[in-house]
Amino acid sequence: MTSEQTSTTRAAPDTGSPKRTRLPYYPGCTLKTTGKGLEDSALAVAETLGVELVELPRWNCCGVVTSLTDDDLMRHIAPIRNMVRVQEVSDAGLVDDKRVVTLCSMCFNALKWSNARIVGDAEDLKSLNDFMYLEEDYRGDAEVVHFLEILKELDPEAIAEQVKTPLGELNVAPYYGCTLLRPKSIGIDDPEDPTIQQELLEIMGATVIDNPYKTVCCGSYQTVQDKYAVAELTHGILSHARAAGAEAVTTFCPLCAFNLDNRQREVLEKHPDFEPMPVFYFTQLMAVAFGLNPKCCRFDLNHTDPRPLLRGKGLMKEGA
Amino acid sequence: MSESKTMMEKISESTRSLTTGVDTRDVEHWVTIYIMGRGYSVPADLTIMTAMEFAGYKLIRSCGCRQGFCGACATIFRREGQYKLESALACQTRVEDGMCLVQIPFSPAEAAYYDIAAESYDYSVFSKHYPEVARCVSCNTCTKACPQDLEVMDYIQSAIKGDFESLAEQSFDCIQCGLCALRCPAEIVQYNVGHLGRRMFGRYGSPEPEHLKTRLAEMERGEFSSVLDALVGASTEKLKELYAARVRESDE
Numbered sequence: 001m002t003s004e005q006t007s008t009t010r011a012a013p014d015t016g017s018p019k020r021t022r023l024p025y026y027p028g029c030t031l032k033t034t035g036k037g038l039e040d041s042a043l044a045v046a047e048t049l050g051v052e053l054v055e056l057p058r059w060n061c062c063g064v065v066t067s068l069t070d071d072d073l074m075r076h077i078a079p080i081r082n083m084v085r086v087q088e089v090s091d092a093g094l095v096d097d098k099r100v101v102t103l104c105s106m107c108f109n110a111l112k113w114s115n116a117r118i119v120g121d122a123e124d125l126k127s128l129n130d131f132m133y134l135e136e137d138y139r140g141d142a143e144v145v146h147f148l149e150i151l152k153e154l155d156p157e158a159i160a161e162q163v164k165t166p167l168g169e170l171n172v173a174p175y176y177g178c179t180l181l182r183p184k185s186i187g188i189d190d191p192e193d194p195t196i197q198q199e200l201l202e203i204m205g206a207t208v209i210d211n212p213y214k215t216v217c218c219g220s221y222q223t224v225q226d227k228y229a230v231a232e233l234t235h236g237i238l239s240h241a242r243a244a245g246a247e248a249v250t251t252f253c254p255l256c257a258f259n260l261d262n263r264q265r266e267v268l269e270k271h272p273d274f275e276p277m278p279v280f281y282f283t284q285l286m287a288v289a290f291g292l293n294p295k296c297c298r299f300d301l302n303h304t305d306p307r308p309l310l311r312g313k314g315l316m317k318e319g320a
Numbered sequence: 321m322s323e324s325k326t327m328m329e330k331i332s333e334s335t336r337s338l339t340t341g342v343d344t345r346d347v348e349h350w351v352t353i354y355i356m357g358r359g360y361s362v363p364a365d366l367t368i369m370t371a372m373e374f375a376g377y378k379l380i381r382s383c384g385c386r387q388g389f390c391g392a393c394a395t396i397f398r399r400e401g402q403y404k405l406e407s408a409l410a411c412q413t414r415v416e417d418g419m420c421l422v423q424i425p426f427s428p429a430e431a432a433y434y435d436i437a438a439e440s441y442d443y444s445v446f447s448k449h450y451p452e453v454a455r456c457v458s459c460n461t462c463t464k465a466c467p468q469d470l471e472v473m474d475y476i477q478s479a480i481k482g483d484f485e486s487l488a489e490q491s492f493d494c495i496q497c498g499l500c501a502l503r504c505p506a507e508i509v510q511y512n513v514g515h516l517g518r519r520m521f522g523r524y525g526s527p528e529p530e531h532l533k534t535r536l537a538e539m540e541r542g543e544f545s546s547v548l549d550a551l552v553g554a555s556t557e558k559l560k561e562l563y564a565a566r567v568r569e570s571d572e
Contacts, residue, residue, distance in 0.1 A: 058474060
């Protein structure tokens with residue numbers, strides 16, 4: 001971007017490139033329901049940064065959990081059918097990239113792992129293509145990326161330029177969970193000591209509280225079977241963040257968010273002295289820092305309301 | 321009338337199938353189909369349904385509107401030399417030589433019982449009444465089974481996403497034949513999920529039609545009472561007269 005530009009009418013956010021790259025985007029079911037706060041805020045942030053996410057016109061379940069059994073190909077149909085959809089929009093010229101962007105880190109994990117597993121085995125790819133005979137054959141050249149990777153590719157200056165409300169007063173502990181990082185072949189960062197959220201939070205001006213519990217398991221689907229077992233994990237993760245000085249945590253995973261946020265109800269049952277802590281989707285905080293309309297954050301869907309904290313820090317107007 | 325017929329004509333009439341009205345002497349092309357494994361020679365231009373009747377079956381189930389709308393005549397068949405089990409509506413599909421078939425008179429599938437006014441208009445209504453939807457592996461077997469060529473898997477995925485509008489749109493032509501549910505490896509009852517979704521969309525997702533509100537108000541004001549009372553009180557002769565003089569849409 002040239003600083004000499006003095007146009008009085010401020011058009012669409014300018015990121016320096018004349019034509020925005022259109023990336024295929026896979027939402028996943030949670031982002032259309034309980035995780036709306038992640039989708040809406042991420043789409044608003046992407047638009048601000050000049051990244052055009054084009055939702056796949058047809059998509060199905062990501063597969064949720066990657067099947068590790070050798071001969072259980074049935075469980076790979078769902079993710080690979082989505083890769084066929086990516087191929088379709090790419091072939092039709094509706095997008096400029098064969099890398100499909102995910103926001104939900106479980107969808108990211110399931111799609112990327114399955115894609116790698118099936119593309120890496122020509123015989124299995126043929127089996128699936130034969131089974132899905134109503135679809136075009138998947139050629140195996142589409143890729144799965146996470147939104148954080150797209151953010152990391154951008155010029156940090158361009159991101160910093162959009163920060164209207166630096167998060168300076170806010171002490172935030174990034175939380176990763178497992179699906180963004182493990183297995184190592186799929187993960188987007190060091191599985192033991194990830195820093196990708198920290199780097200971006202620092203651009204946002206936040207005070208980042210690093211702590212070793214950032215990669216501890218949230219309890220995942222045990223939350224269905226035994227919510228109190230998960231509540232103990234939540235208590236551990238949030239108490240350590242609090243002890244390290246954090247006032248809130250961030251995540252990209254709707255399941256981690258559910259376990260860390262909604263399970264605070266059960267934490268309070270067992271530990272009445274526990275101080276509730278807001279759990280942000282990463283992009284909700286980005287939207288706050290960018291000064292975007294808070295409606296896109298869907299804070300009404302958060303269990304522990306983060307708005308009092310934001311207002312207390314002067315990061316959100318009263319009444320907003 | 322019958323007295324003028326020759327004996328040969330009477331015999332000829334008796335060979336005519338009572339239900340199909342097909343005179344076998346007029347038939348040039350014949351095919352062999354297998355109904356529940358037993359072979360029958362039937363005229364090649366019949367539908368599966370009329371062919372079954374030609375073969376002597378009296379259909380008291382698996383037969384309804386005969387127009388492809390009611391979904392009662394779900395049929396599973398296999399073409400000669402093929403491994404695939406295919407499905408169709410018997411009243412809409414012509415027989416083929418070597419076709420092996422059976423009709424499915426009824427699907428004893430679960431249908432949820434609910435008070436639509438008490439349900440919340442979001443995805444949770446599906447996980448509450450049909451939690452199996454979460455088990456969909458996207459194999460698309462339901463879509464392949466659908467005799468209406470609906471994108472069944474896509475509308476189940478719409479249910480998982482809580483997208484009532486696309487679910488209603490994509491399942492609108494469902495005739496509830498049950499073939500999708502019979503073939504689903506995840507044991508989902510697709511057609512009842514679709515039914516629930518369309519009802520929810522109708523109640524909560526679509527605006528109340530203005531003309532319906534207007535007409536209901538007219539009825540409540542008693543604007544049609546005198547016309548109706550006149551009909552109820554009319555003599556049989558008068559009713560016959562009115563019926564003969566009626567204006568049909570096709571007359572206009």
